[in-house]
Amino acid sequence: MSLADDLTTPVEGDEDKTPYSERGPAPVDVVAGFGFWLFLLSDIVMFSAFFAAYAVLVDHTAGGPDGLKLFNRTYVLIETMCLLLSSFTCGLCSLAIERRDARGTYLWAAATVLLGATFLGLELSEFSRMIADGAGPTRSAFLSAFFTLVGTHGLHVTLGLLWFVSMMAQVATLGFRPIVVRRLLCLTLFWHALDIVWIGVFTIVYLGARW
Amino acid sequence: MSEPTTTAKAHRTPGKGHGSVAGYLAGLGFAVVLTLTSFWAAGTDTIWEPAVPILLAALAIGQMGVHVVFFFHISSGPGDANNFLALLFGVFVVGLVVFGSMLIMANLDANMVPMDKLMRMQR
Known part of the structure; x- marks a missing residue:
C-alpha cells in the first residue's frame, strides 16, 4: 500500500470502516504525540544549522588547537555509552508507564537521570578542562562552533533532566492521569531525540577530528 | 510487540x-x-x-x-504515514541546510580575494 492510499483509505483489518473524512478529529493522545514529534523534528533542524556551522568552521582554528589535540576518544566513548544506556532505561520507563507501574517508573526514571547526569558531568568537566587550557569558545571560530553545537546539546540534556524530576513529582502528586501520561510520553520521546543528535555529534565532531 | x-x-x-x-x-x-x-x-x-x-x-x-x-x-507501514512523512520532510530539510551551507561556503571561500591582497587593494 502506498503512502497516498494510506492517507485516504482505511487500513486493512481496521474494525472502523468509516472514511477518515467522516471520523472526526483524532484522539488527543495522537494529536499530542504527533505535534511533539513535529517539534522534535524542528529541533533537529535547528541542530542541523549548528552542524553546518561546525562543518564550515572546523578548519578555522586561528592558530589555536584543533580537534585532534583537544578531544579524548575514550572519554567520548564513555559519554556515548551513558547516553545509549539512558535511552534504554528511558524505554523501560515508558513500558512501566504503560503498565501504570509507579515504582517501576520511578526506578527507571532514576536510572535515566543518573546516567544523564553522569553524561552531563563528564561533558562539563571536559568543557572546563578545555577552557582552563585556553581553548574556550572565544579562542577561534572552530571552538565557537564546537561550544555552540555541543553546548546546545548539553543544554537539552539539562532541560531533559529537570523535566524528568518534575514529571516524577507529577506522578507522585497527580498519579497517572491522562494529561500526566501524555507529558511522560513527550518526555520519553524528547530523551530519545537527544540520543539521535548525539550520534551526529560524536560522528562529526569527535570521530571526524582526524581529517 | x-x-x-x-x-x-x-x-x-x-x-x-x-x-x-x-x-x-x-x-x-x-x-x-x-x-x-x-x-x-x-x-x-x-x-x-x-x-x-x-x-x-x-x-x-x-x-x-x-x-x-x-x-x-x-515505521513505513500503514497507519504511520503522517509520522513517516514528517520524518522524511525533516531529513530533507536537514540535508538541505547542512549540504547547502557547506556547498555555498566552500564556493564563497574559493572565490574570495585573499585577505592580504584585499588589504593592499584598500590602500
Missing part, C-alpha cells in the same frame, strides 16, 4: 504502545555494536583511509535508523 487494542490502528503516535523489553534490548544491542564499530573505524589503520569518513557516515545513519525504529517505533 503487541498491537494496540483501544485506539484505531490508522493513527499511531510515535513511541507509544509498541515497545517491549526485547525490542528495547535489541535496539540497545544494535546501537552499542554500531557505536563501537564507529569508534574502532575512526582509530584503525586497517581500513583504507579515504573510505573511513564514508564508513562513519553509513554507520551513523544506520544507528539513527536503529533509534528511529527501536526507540521511536516509527
Whole structure:
C-alpha cells in the first residue's frame, strides 16, 4: 500500500470502516504525540544549522588547537555509552508507564537521570578542562562552533533532566492521569531525540577530528 | 510487540504502545555494536583511509535508523504515514541546510580575494 492510499483509505483489518473524512478529529493522545514529534523534528533542524556551522568552521582554528589535540576518544566513548544506556532505561520507563507501574517508573526514571547526569558531568568537566587550557569558545571560530553545537546539546540534556524530576513529582502528586501520561510520553520521546543528535555529534565532531 | 487494542490502528503516535523489553534490548544491542564499530573505524589503520569518513557516515545513519525504529517505533507501514512523512520532510530539510551551507561556503571561500591582497587593494 502506498503512502497516498494510506492517507485516504482505511487500513486493512481496521474494525472502523468509516472514511477518515467522516471520523472526526483524532484522539488527543495522537494529536499530542504527533505535534511533539513535529517539534522534535524542528529541533533537529535547528541542530542541523549548528552542524553546518561546525562543518564550515572546523578548519578555522586561528592558530589555536584543533580537534585532534583537544578531544579524548575514550572519554567520548564513555559519554556515548551513558547516553545509549539512558535511552534504554528511558524505554523501560515508558513500558512501566504503560503498565501504570509507579515504582517501576520511578526506578527507571532514576536510572535515566543518573546516567544523564553522569553524561552531563563528564561533558562539563571536559568543557572546563578545555577552557582552563585556553581553548574556550572565544579562542577561534572552530571552538565557537564546537561550544555552540555541543553546548546546545548539553543544554537539552539539562532541560531533559529537570523535566524528568518534575514529571516524577507529577506522578507522585497527580498519579497517572491522562494529561500526566501524555507529558511522560513527550518526555520519553524528547530523551530519545537527544540520543539521535548525539550520534551526529560524536560522528562529526569527535570521530571526524582526524581529517 | 503487541498491537494496540483501544485506539484505531490508522493513527499511531510515535513511541507509544509498541515497545517491549526485547525490542528495547535489541535496539540497545544494535546501537552499542554500531557505536563501537564507529569508534574502532575512526582509530584503525586497517581500513583504507579515504573510505573511513564514508564508513562513519553509513554507520551513523544506520544507528539513527536503529533509534528511529527501536526507540521511536516509527515505521513505513500503514497507519504511520503522517509520522513517516514528517520524518522524511525533516531529513530533507536537514540535508538541505547542512549540504547547502557547506556547498555555498566552500564556493564563497574559493572565490574570495585573499585577505592580504584585499588589504593592499584598500590602500
